[in-house]
Amino acid sequence: MQLFVDDLTVIDFSYLCKQRGIVGESWIVDVLLDGSLNDQSMVLDFAVVKKQIKAIIDDAVDHKLVLPIQEPALTLAESPHNEGHQTIDFISDVASYYLQSPACAFASIDCLTITVPAVTKHLTAIILAQLPDNVKGLTLVLRPEVIPSDYYHYTHGLKLHDGNCQRIAHGHRSKIKIYVDDKRDAKLEAQWCKRWQDIYIASEADRVSRDDIELSAYAMNNLTLDHQYFSYHAPQGRFDIAVDKKILEVVDCDSTVELLADFILRQIKAEHTELANNTVTVVAYEGVAKGAIVNG
Structure with missing residues (x-):
C-alpha cells in the first residue's frame, strides 16, 4: 500500500558550492510512503505525515546553511568564542566566506557537492528512522519551482526574527515581477535577477568593524580589504559573517x-528617472508562493 502527499512543504536554505559560493535555494517536497495498514487501516495518518515528517525535514535542513563536508575548501570547527557555536571557513572559486553561528544553523551532509540526490538520501535516512514499523519505504521528491521567467538566489539573516529566519546564512530561490503602469517589465526583472544572482544581502545596521567580528583564527589571518563584516545577537545565539563585497548587497533596511x-522599488525609482511619473509595482517572492507587493 502507498500513501502520498504532494507539496508537503518547501525547504528554504542556503548551501556551499565550490563554483558559486553561498547559494540560496528553495525546493518543494513531495512524499510517498510504502507500508502495511496499521490498526486504524492507514499506512500513516495524514495529520502525522504533514506534521511529523514536515517537522523532521524542517529540523534537518530548513533555514540552515547546508555543508558538503567532503569539500576540501570547507573547514568546520568549534568556535573559540562561544559555547555551542561553530565557525566556517570556505574558499570558493567566487570568493572567501567566513562565518560563526550556533551549531543549529548548519547542516552537514556527507558529500562533495550539495545536490538533490545527496540531500534526498540524507533526509530519507533521518525520516525513516523516526517512522512506525509498518512504514517500510519512503520516497522523497525534492524539486525546484518551475519558473519560466527570471529569478535570483539570495542568502540573508533576520536578527529580529524569533524563529529560524534569524540564522545569518539561509536563503531562497525567488522570482520577481515588476510592473510599470500595470505592464510587466521583463527588462527590469532581468536586471534585478542578474544583480542578485547568488548574492548575500546584509543590513547596514548589522555592520561591524574588523575588530568586533568573531571568526576562526584562520579567517582573521586571511581577511582581505574586500571583506565586509556583519554580526548580531539573536535568540539562538551570536551570528557573524565576513563577505567579499563583489557578492554582497548592503541594504538600508x-x-x-x-x-x-x-x-527594489526605491532603487528603480532612483536609477530610472524616466519612470518618475509612472506607477511601478514590485511583486517580490521569498521562495515559493509567498512574498510581498509594493507600489510607488
Whole structure:
C-alpha cells in the first residue's frame, strides 16, 4: 500500500558550492510512503505525515546553511568564542566566506557537492528512522519551482526574527515581477535577477568593524580589504559573517521580503528617472508562493 502527499512543504536554505559560493535555494517536497495498514487501516495518518515528517525535514535542513563536508575548501570547527557555536571557513572559486553561528544553523551532509540526490538520501535516512514499523519505504521528491521567467538566489539573516529566519546564512530561490503602469517589465526583472544572482544581502545596521567580528583564527589571518563584516545577537545565539563585497548587497533596511520589495522599488525609482511619473509595482517572492507587493 502507498500513501502520498504532494507539496508537503518547501525547504528554504542556503548551501556551499565550490563554483558559486553561498547559494540560496528553495525546493518543494513531495512524499510517498510504502507500508502495511496499521490498526486504524492507514499506512500513516495524514495529520502525522504533514506534521511529523514536515517537522523532521524542517529540523534537518530548513533555514540552515547546508555543508558538503567532503569539500576540501570547507573547514568546520568549534568556535573559540562561544559555547555551542561553530565557525566556517570556505574558499570558493567566487570568493572567501567566513562565518560563526550556533551549531543549529548548519547542516552537514556527507558529500562533495550539495545536490538533490545527496540531500534526498540524507533526509530519507533521518525520516525513516523516526517512522512506525509498518512504514517500510519512503520516497522523497525534492524539486525546484518551475519558473519560466527570471529569478535570483539570495542568502540573508533576520536578527529580529524569533524563529529560524534569524540564522545569518539561509536563503531562497525567488522570482520577481515588476510592473510599470500595470505592464510587466521583463527588462527590469532581468536586471534585478542578474544583480542578485547568488548574492548575500546584509543590513547596514548589522555592520561591524574588523575588530568586533568573531571568526576562526584562520579567517582573521586571511581577511582581505574586500571583506565586509556583519554580526548580531539573536535568540539562538551570536551570528557573524565576513563577505567579499563583489557578492554582497548592503541594504538600508532589514531584509524581510516586505522591505526588500520596498528597497527594489526605491532603487528603480532612483536609477530610472524616466519612470518618475509612472506607477511601478514590485511583486517580490521569498521562495515559493509567498512574498510581498509594493507600489510607488
